Amino acid sequence: MITTESSVDELNERLSKLEEDKCKVSTRNFRPNLSIEGTKPFDEDWWLDVKIGEAEFACFKPCTRCIMTTVDPDEGRFLKNMQPFRLLKSYRLSPPGKLRNLYEDAPVFGVNVIIKKEGRIHVGDKVFVRYKPSPF
Template identity: 70%
Template sequence: MLTTESSVFELNERLNKLKEDKCKVSTLNFRSNISVKGTKHFDEDWWNEVKIGEAIFSCYRPCSRCIFITVDPDTGFLMKNMQPLRLLRTYRIAPKGKLRDFYGESPIFGVYMILKKEGRINVGDKVFVRKKLSPF
């Protein structure tokens, strides 16, 4: 599972603008295996294939989010008023069609990947991406 730091940053900006329920999240809230920096927010929605170091991954579907992202990774306690899940439900629901039928009202954040070619990856490796013609 991959997320991008810019998507987390964008979410934090939205959370900071809330009159109530302000909180801050990190990539740890999303339990991603790989976190990439240096992209546009939600650019991962467009990714089809990713090469990191010697490894090649195929992005096969977006990751839907549940209540676990509301758990503070430092304390283990639920964050107030179900944030950031509530906010993500306002703008990160799958588009109508097969994805909406599959995910329902669960918001999308990050992407699941399948390993196509094994290889070593390291912190700081360049990330190369082959994009799709449309997101998701």
């Protein structure tokens, strides 16, 4: 599973504007295998294939989220008022159609990938992405 730092930053910006539910999350709330820097927020919605170092991946579906995103990874306690899960449900649902029928009201954040070619990856490796014509 891959997330992007800019998506987490965008979510934190929205969380900071909430009146009563202000909190901050980190990439660790989403438990990705890889976190990518230097993209636009939610750029991963558009990814078809990803190459990092010697490894190649195919993006096969958006990652649906549950209340585990509300657990502070340092404290092991739930964050205030079910955030960021509640906020994600307000703007990160799959578009109407097949995916919405499948995922219903589970928000999406990040992308699930499968390995097409095994290889070494190093921190700081360039990331190459092939895009699809529409998100999800």
